[in-house]
Amino acid sequence: MRRPELPLLAVTLTAVLALIVFAIANGLNPVLLTVSIMIAATPLMLAALGELVVEKSGVLNLGVEGMMIIGAIAGFAVAVETGSPMLGVVAAALAGAALALVFGVLTQMLLSNQVATGLALTLFGLGLAALIGQPYAGIKPPAFPRLDFFLSDIPVIGRVLFGHDLMLYLAFALLAAVWLFLSRTRAGLILRAVGESHDAAHALGYNVIGIRLAAIAFGGACAGLGGAALSLVRVPQWTEGMTAGAGWIALAIVVFATWKPGRVALGAYLFGGVTILQLNFQAARITPLWLLALALLLLAVNASVRRWQQGRPVAPVLGWWAATAATAALAVVWAPSIQSQYLSMTPYICTILVLVVMSGNRLRASLAAPASLGRVFHRTG
Amino acid sequence: MLMLEPRTAPPAALQAAVPVLAVALTMIAGGVLFAALGKNPVEAIRIIFVDPLLDPFSRSELLVKAAPLALIAVGLSFGFRAGVWNIGAEGQFVIGAIAGGAVGLAFWDVPGLWLLPLMALAGMLGGFLWAMIPALLKIRFGANEILVSLMLVYVAQLWLSALVSGPLRDPAGFNFPESRMFHDSATLPIILGGTRAHVGVLVALGIAVAAYVALHRHVFGYRVRLMGAAPRAARFAGVSTNVMIAACLGLSGALAGLAGMFEAAGPVGQLVPSLPVGYGFTAIIVAFLGRLDPLGIVLASLVMALTYIGGETAQFTLQIPAAAISVFQGMLLFFLLATEVLSRYRLRRIRRAA
Structure with missing residues (x-):
């Protein structure tokens, strides 16, 4: 492992540990909690990996939300009509690709503005999905097959690593494929x-x-597949506007990941974790003070490890640790009841915070982004 | 073989023809869509585009829907010209409604002519401040304003929902998540008796005219156009990118906030979670349909309002689903963007030498 990744690893480990402590303290099964985070992260990971490849080719497609929801309804409708979730998944991918090609023709051949066209794709996709989806509200889709085999019986690890639905493994296969393609093949180089x-x-x-x-x-x-993962596995049901910003969060994950496939997976899991945690917080009546304490803790770990790695004194960051401890203490003493809507805001606020932190270092951000991103290519000669 | 060749200056006639062509193409494609749904396409198009113009009440409803669309779209058009993409007008609309509505509720039974202007100011300030969040994060940290403003839409909607089921809930409302109905002095006066057309329609028209002057006759409009056409040249000419980002986002936020306050104090009359109905997103289409020009936007907002009103009629006379109308509006934006290529480039046939 290269050294700069060390703080990231420490932060991830702390987050996982905090998750387990939270689960045990609230009488939740940490294994099941982990599994539900993995299921929540899969749609984001699929959509964000697809967008990563698009942006690497210099195109900014803001229509992820629209392509995702078209995939969600196409996959759902075909799965219900044929009784086969697998055909649904194929249909979702095809529908997402078909809608994306409308964007492609407009931006690449008719040279339209990519931002405006991406928005049009989202508005059109949301409407079309609602239109197609009308007869499907309130129906249960055919059950998605889980890959259960003897390894799934291993306690804890068996349930976390094996015995998931196919979409989750598909997402990881896609991660490996995208990474290999971009960094190890000639076509990826082109x-x-x-x-x-x-x-x-x-x-x-x-x-x-x-x-x-x-x-x-x-x-x-990929966005279509992400939509299918949402409507066939995660929820599984069709409701109008069910993506609820997941496509936009996928776009933010690509920025968070600084256009690197591995970090896309990490980002998807972070956002999946935030989504699941705030749902459980609503049930467990935990206040945002705890979330603040967790955020401070992660910042403290990050700063400490970074300083330790660079051989600088760790003492100046003790303030972060003190703030963490003080917030946690306050959270124990003062637990006002809070309306659930405020907790539901957390994924969106986290997205904004992540964008701010990742964009803060402008030099790094501008080096990581593809140089022709969003620019119109007009062939002359 | 056909090639696209950039035009130096698009002819004025073509500029005006492009939106008309896009609407015509949308009608054709919409007819195909309605036929696919098993409806008579000619009848559907007639109900959506012609019938509302024949009925006096529908004509006044046209104004009620067009006013917020025009207000928001005029604000957005400045940013879109300058390359500042405020996609969160829906959120600023909600915050404007909350701020204006909260003032109206605070002075619930206080009569006075000063109340409505105060509510309008509060609404504009609310929308302005909400839009300043993406502006400041963009200026200070370089965070993408598209994603930040969009995320804030969800936050604003959740906040509205929390407020009307918490602090702003009607004390005598049997725990329904809605505020009290606004008092008479906090409700917009009606300009056409027997309709819902309120004074906000006149304000929207006035603001569109002012924006037209600002865009074409004021240095601010010149800078906006310069920054959109040639960002580097604008920087060399001393136009501060940061100031322009803040101005464009702030202006569109304030106008979206005003539209939100008008909606709350006008047709709706109270704060309810269902207050935002997507005007902030539809206004993006309106801005492009009006070719980012305030007077064009006024016309475009009427066309778009037509699809809303006619769409509602078509829903109960032809049982056309409500979602078909949003598909229709989405298609319109596609056709607009596709036909725009005609005004920016000319088609030229090239013969390859053998």
């Missing part, structure tokens, strides 16, 4: 070249528009 400088790639004889259209279709298919 895709990144197109994203860094479309003019240079064009001059070298690469078909910029064709490559981008392929990336856009792939991103749409």
Whole structure:
């Protein structure tokens, strides 16, 4: 492991530990809690991995929300009509890709503005999904098969690692495939070249528009799969507007991940964790003070490990630890009742915080983003 | 083989023709959609686009729907021209309604002509401050304003829901999550007797005219257009990107907040969780349909209001689902963006040498 990843690892471990403590303190099964976080993270991970490839090719598709919800209803409808969740998954990917190609034709061939077209995709997708979905409200989809085999019987680890639904493994297979493609194949190198400088790639004889259209279709298919993971596995039901911003959060995860596949997975799990935790907090009547304490704790761990790694004195960050302890103490003493709506805000507020933290270092942010991201390519000659 | 060649200056006639062409194409595609739903397409298009114009009450309802759309879209158009993408107008609309409504509820049974202007100011301030969150985070940390403003929509909606089931709940409302009905002095006066057309319609029209002047005759509008056309040139000319980001987001936030307060104190008359009905998002389509020009936006808001009113009629006469109308509106934006290529580029046939 490269050294700069050490603070990240420490923060992740602390978060996992805090999760287990929280679960045990509230009489929840930590294993089941972990499993539900994994299920919540899968749609985000699928959609964000697709968008990562699209953005690596230099295209900003803001229509993830629209493609996700089209995938959600297409997958749901086909699964209900045919009785086969697998056909549903295929339909979701195809529907997402088809909608993405509308975006592709508009932005790549008719040279329309990518931001506006992405928004149009979201508005259109939300409407179309609501239209298709009308007869499907309140129906239960056919059960999604779980890959249960002898390894699933191992206590704790068996349940966490094995015996999930196919979508979860698909997400990890996709993660490996995207990472391999982008960093280890010639085709991936060409895709990144197109994203860094479309003019240079064009001059070298690469078909910029064709490559981008392929990336856009792939991103749409992934978003569609994410939608199916939502409507067939996570919820599983169809309700209008059920993505509730998940597509936008997937876009934020790509920024959080600084366009690296591994970090996309981490980001998806963080957001999945926040979503599940706030749901459990609502049930366990835990106040936002605890969330604040947790955030302070993670910042304290990050700062301490970073300083220790750089060989600087750790004493100056004791303030972070003191603040953590004080907040936790206050949370124990003072527990006012809080309306559930305020807890429901946490995933959205976390997204904003993450964007602020990740964009704060402008130099790093501008180095990580593909240089041609969002720019119109007009072929001349 | 066909090639696209950039135009130096798009002809004015084409500028005006593009939205008309897009609406026509949307009608055709919408007709196909309605036919696919098993409805008579000609009848559906007639009910949506012609019938509301024949009935006097529908005509006044057109104004009620067009006013908030025009207000929000005029605000958004400045930012869209300058490349500042405020996608969270829906959230600023909600905060404007909360701020204006809270003032109205605070002075619940106090009569006075000063109350409505105070509520309008509060609504504008609320929307302005809500829009300042993405603006400041963009300026200070470079955080993407699209994602931040959009996330704040969800926060604003949840906050409205929390407030009307908490501090702002009607004390005599049997625990329903809604505020009291506003008192007469906190309700917008009606300008056409027997309708719901309120004074906000006139305000929206006035603001659109003022915005037209600001865009074409004031240095602020010039800077907005310069920044959109050539950001680097704008920087060299001394236009501060940060000031423009704050101004564009602040302006659109204030206008969306005003629209929210008008909606609460006008047709709705109280604060309810269902107050936001997507005007903030539809206004994005309106802004593009009006070609980001305030007077064009006024026309576009009427067209879009037509699809709302006609869509409602079509819902109960033809049983066309409500969602079909949002599909229709989404298609309109697609066709707009697709036909815009005609005004920015010219098609040229190129013969390849053999």
